[in-house]
Amino acid sequence: MYHRLLRKVITLQRKAKLIPPNSALLVGFSGGVDSSSLAVVLLRLREFFRLRRVALLHVNHMIRGEESFRDEEFARRFAEKYSFELFVERVDVPQIAKLRGENIEACARQERYRIFEEVRKKEGFDLVATAHHLGDLVETILLWLTRGSGLEGLLGFEPKEGNIVRPFYLATREDIEDFAKKEGIDWVEDSTNYDLSYARNRIRHKVIPELKKINKNLEETILRMREVLSEENRLLKELTKDAVERVKREGRTAFLRLDPALQRRVVVELYGVSNFREIKRIIDSVRKGNKYLSDDRKGL
Incomplete structure (x- = not known):
């Protein structure tokens, strides 16, 4: 019997056809529980997806000092353990953000996706898979809601956007962590995930737990709301x-x-x-x- 995380990945693929047969897939790999679980799931479901090639790409943003290089070393050990092809890229995000006068989070995201696309093209991959899940979608929607947004912002992100696919789109954070623990998957923790000076972290650790006291199925409810809004946005x-x-x-x-x-x-x-x-x-x-x-x- 498949774990519920695998079942949700299979359901999304059958519904949305995210990954065409015979694809070469590059996985954005941070070393956290989400991307580590995604890598193992894709190994497990390689025949189901009929993947021609799967590799990991780790981007060292050089934001967290020694911790950044710890994560890079973990990516190397993880790739070796599971026999993944691995690409590692370093980018000095703090320096770039300073020169551009940009927010460091926004700069890191921009540089990460730039590197994803560069490596995808250079190394001959069809798609890049990221480990964004239903919890991330809810956080994104709530973040846009608090900052003020039209309908487009309240839709968050799609399971597939351009060359980016998100196989965990229907999965909750609980699904992923349960899978990782039961499968004995190692991962590293990003210390900034608990830094409440970041708005997204306050939403994750403070706001969402309170909302789930009102509705324990918050993620699934917001997903259904998003589906309705998406249809209405298409008509508009x-x-x-x-x-x-x-x-x-x-x-x-x-x-x-x-x-x-x-x-x-x-x-x-x-x-x-x-x-x-x-x-x-x-x-x-x-x-x-x-x-x-x-x-x-x-x-x-």
């Missing part, structure tokens, strides 16, 4: 496409006849803005009769 995109064509043909008059929800979406499409205040400023300007110009083709 179709309506927006039609509305944009009408506005391009007829101009301001057609824009003013639109529902406010479509007006906002049309402005986003035509002017490429996402800030709510800027969207509102453009709409108010058009309503007052001021011809707002982004360029000659998009003026209302």
